[in-house]
Amino acid sequence: MLRLLWLVPAIPLASALALAVLRLSQKTVAWLGTCSITASSVISLLVSISFLNAPPASGAYTQILWRWFDVNGLRPEIALYLDPLSLVMMVVVAFVSFLIHLYSTEFMSGDDGYGRFFAYMNLFVGCMLTLVLANNLLLLYLGWEGVGLCSYLLIGFWYRDPANGRAGRKAFIVTRAGDTAMVIGLFLLFHDLGTLNIQDLMHRAVLQWPIGSSGALAAAFLLLSGAVGKSAQLPLQTWLPDAMAGPTPVSALIHAATMVTAGVYLIARTHTLYSLAPQAQFAAAVIGAATLLMAGFSALTQHDLKRVLAYSTISQIGYMFLALGVGAWPAAIFHFMTHAFFKALLFLGAGIVIESLGGEHDIFRMGGLRQKLPVTFWTFLVAGCSLAGLPLITAGAFSKGWIVWGAYSAANGSAELWVVALAGVFLTALYTFRMIFLVFFGQQNSQVTRKPGPAMVIPCLILAFLSIAGGYIRTPFASYLSTVLAWNPGITRSPSFGEMFSEAIVALVFFLGLCLAYVFFLRRRDYSTVLASSPAGSVLHRFWFSDWGMDWLYDHLFVRPVVWIAKVGKGDPIDGFYAGVGRLNEIAWRGLSLSQSGRLRWYAAAVAAGTIVLIGVVIFS
């Protein structure tokens, strides 16, 4: 059964090719595009069951398909590697993709680019599964760039609006900044350790590099830069809110559930390296903590439903980075899983809301949709509670509580990080319920024009179920993952309070955020307007709304200078220099040809003058 593993990425890739090449009717496209992902996810489930029932002796299964190329010692293989970590990633990616494809068949119906959309989506799933299952970093990088390409193509899917194209380019270029660092990291790893096979790499790194050595640090920081770019963490987070220009299923699949967590996966995959470079690991924790706070504040101020969710995604991935950084490895992966469920569900719900209101994105023009869209309301509420962390019931509470606990108790944890994580919980509750109250409660501001069909509702229901049930498998999940990705407990510090206490505080903070949201955005809406219109409030509001001015900063720091150089370069100044040399010669030629007057006496005078000067030189020097 394990030998079917190669089909998991192969089927979506093949169907992407077929969808791109063949001209099919909308019905066939929907059928082919969804069935390929269904087949892929079913096979991934079968493979997982067989892997769980009879795990290979080594604890991992490697399937070598063929040798990619062989150049001077670099012998990457097209090979898949299945261990508990990649298994979790594979199953989640395949399954969430399947649900979102199902949703898309209805969501995208009637769109001109129906076939194109499914081709891109299938290609994305294939690339993402390649990324997850790759056994060497080069193949992983192939998948990494593949999903980046699909992300670009899908953000700019409705390319007739130039703003969408701009958003796509922005995403592509900003992530490219991280990817470049990552490639350099790969070069460094290959140069120093002589292989790109992940498992070999980790073994050799442990043997060759002492803890804190410069090689390990450089490699870890470079890979971290790649992860930061892909996962939209500080300081490369600016592309993700703009990426919401794409169709909503794209936002759900690529920019919330799967692709943006590739950075998390990369760090988890190479966690041995980070154990050798504690500074890099700590940097990941700090980046995560800073990002989750900043994105949380920004999410509080957004008007656009999808942008709220985008900032919430950045913030939640910040949690994952925090967990990775402190050494709470399984918590990061667990949060990845629950986040994939509830965030995909939130986006799908948002897609239904936006569609049913005829393309309305502004949450202040929504309201009172509770009665009109009951199923959507309930599933959205479940996902929101999961995101905010309603204790004891939702999956998000389990995973986030775990991370908060890890921020204190794991190897790199500290009280400061714990407080930041708690502040994040508060912010999450606040903006989540602000969004829910504004959209579904209060008086109705706009008319519902379209009701969602079964293909859109069923994935929501399944994801709602998973958003709750996913949390209860935490203990088996942790023990299962511990073979490859063990919790890294603090060595020196004995926690002065227990995990239960931390969970209780999290619950308290959650309810505090909930109550505050209730007061400000449902009960007394005027309070929030008063707060936002006070001088300090309006400044902060504008600051947070514009993503802490990062876009402005980058615009002035990078974009403007480059545009300026391009504008200057348009006139080709270097060529101007050479043209100037030519012009100078021409002027000299004109001057000299003026002296060639053709007059005998003129020449005679020149000869005489030359003689006089020469004699003068002889005499007076």
Next chain:
Amino acid sequence: MTNPMEIPFFAAGAVAVIATLLAITRTIAVHALLYLIVSLLAVAVVFYTMGAPVVAALEVIIYAGAIVVLFVFVVMMMNLGAQDSETERKWLAWRAWIGPAVLSALLLFEVIYLVVRAPVSATIGSISTPKEIGLALYGPYLLGVELASMLLLGALVGACHVGRISRSGREVQQ
């Protein structure tokens, strides 16, 4: 004591310079040629006072005789009239003088400066006899004589060629 040859030298030199100046400023070609003859004869006297009687004789015979006669023939053939004289006067406007005068003055200044800078008390006046000249010509300077003869032959052929075409009227306006 004053040398008997000094006074003729300076007198002839002054005549030569004045006649030359007049020669290059005349508007009528024949007048210019006449002054040129005066200048050449004066230079011949200068040669004689410097102790070179042979050269003085040659100066009179060849320069004042043969070469100036050539010029006179040419003037005659071109049949220059009063109109040309008028044109010449126009060409000799004062503005045309500035450049040549400055250049010549500079050159002269340099020559005089060179001569005066090293005050040589040397004098001239030793006479070379025709015999000496003949011996020198057909001794160490034989090759030079042959070259001069070839030059003259070349000039003869060239002048014949150029002049013949012009007379036959075959040349076409390019």
Next chain:
Amino acid sequence: MTAIPMADGLILGGILFAVGLAGVLLRRNLLLILVSIEIMLNGAGVTFVAAGSRWGQADGQVMFLFILAAAAAEVSVGLALLLTYYHRRQTLDADYVNEMRG
């Protein structure tokens, strides 16, 4: 016997040469340009003879003979060209021929 300062002879040659040069530059009439060239050659001859006389050698006078030969050759060819030119252009204006202008 005769004793003329050598410097005076050289300066006379220089003056003649300079005046000839002025004539070459001043005159537009080709015929008078040729005349001026004769004067310059003459000046050079004076210098040679003076120098030869200074050392009591015949060499200076031999050189003058060569100058004489060169002058005769130059005048004959120059006058032939002059005639041809006059034949074609009906003028002796040296500035009239500037087809070689750059």
